[in-house]
Amino acid sequence: MYSRQVRGKTFTFGVSGLLYKSNVLMYDRQTESLWSQIERRAVTGVMSGARLDVLSSTLTSWRRWLELHPDTLVLTANTGYSRDYSRDPYEDYYRSRHGLFGLFRGGPGEEAKMLVAGVADSGIELAVQVELLRRQGLWRQTLSGRRVELRLDARDESISATVDGRTVPTVVTYWFVWKDFYPGSRLMKDGETD
Numbered sequence: 369m370y371s372r373q374v375r376g377k378t379f380t381f382g383v384s385g386l387l388y389k390s391n392v393l394m395y396d397r398q399t400e401s402l403w404s405q406i407e408r409r410a411v412t413g414v415m416s417g418a419r420l421d422v423l424s425s426t427l428t429s430w431r432r433w434l435e436l437h438p439d440t441l442v443l444t445a446n447t448g449y450s451r452d453y454s455r456d457p458y459e460d461y462y463r464s465r466h467g468l469f470g471l472f473r474g475g476p477g478e479e480a481k482m483l484v485a486g487v488a489d490s491g492i493e494l495a496v497q498v499e500l501l502r503r504q505g506l507w508r509q510t511l512s513g514r515r516v517e518l519r520l521d522a523r524d525e526s527i528s529a530t531v532d533g534r535t536v537p538t539v540v541t542y543w544f545v546w547k548d549f550y551p552g553s554r555l556m557k558d559g560e561t562d
Contacts, residue, residue, distance in 0.1 A: 369422070369423045369424075369425035370408065370420040370421060370422060370423060371420065371421040371422075371423055373421070374396075374415070374418050374419075374420065374421075375415075375418060377398070379396040379397070379398055380396065380397040380398065381394045381395065381396055381397070381403070382394065382395055382396075382397060383395075384402055386402065388402075388404060388411065389406075389545065389548035389549055390542075390544060390545045390548055391404070391405055391406050391541070391545050391548075391549075392405065393405075393411070396410075396415065399413055399414045399415050400413060401413025401414055401415035401416065401418075403415075403420065404549075405539075406486075406539055406541065406545065406546070406549045407549060408420045408422065408537070422537040424526075425526075426521075426524050426525060426526035426527075427525065427540055428524045428525045428526070432523075432524060432525070433524065436523060436524055479543065480542070480543050480544035481542050481543070481544060482497055482498075482499070482542070482543050482557070483497070483498040483499070483540060483541070483542060483543075484496060484497055484498060484540070484541065484542070484543045484546055484555070485498055485501060485518055485527045485529070485538045485539070485540050486538065486539045486540075486541060486546040486550065486553065487516065487518070487529050487531070487536060487537075487538055488549075488550050488553075489531050489536040489537075490531070491512060492511055492512065492514060492516060492531055493550040493552050493553040493554070494511065494516065494553050494554045494555075494556060495543060495546045495547070495550075495553050495554070495555050495556065496518050496556040496557075497555070497556065497557035498520075498527070498540060499557075500556065500557055501518060501519075501520040501527060502520060502525075505519065505520055505522065506518070506519050506520075507519075507556060509556070511554075514531055514532050515530075515531070515532050515533070516529070516530070516531050517529065517530050518538065527540060543555060
């Protein structure tokens, strides 16, 4: 999740329907610039190169969220559109261990479609399997002389990361998406810690 404040102005973002390296590009309604979620920056348009500030967020179930935050207000599903908001249109894709890119290019296989928490910070590029974090709660290692830690909070399944004790952004996505943006990333999935 990102702040709507960019360069002192408030922006309204939407889903462009376009893909870049298998990831949906956002657009801002004010300039129609396109924004990469993974790279946290505008990639085309007058805002090209502008960076997005990361806000704290988590990917969790509604049940778990409501247990922790019982006073949460929810937007109405009464939007004027005839969409069934109780059904996730991507549910089958999440469950499937395969994907489909197109007629001439096969989709990702099982390993490529695993969920990872990606970190890219000043020369450190890695992805830690989310399932590993669910099992261990903490992953830590020294990479290129720098101490890297990822921690999963079991209460809400939020993932946080630090490099040398400094909090850095994480992105939860599929491995095949992360490695397209950061091809030099190491994939951590075997439980190695030091």
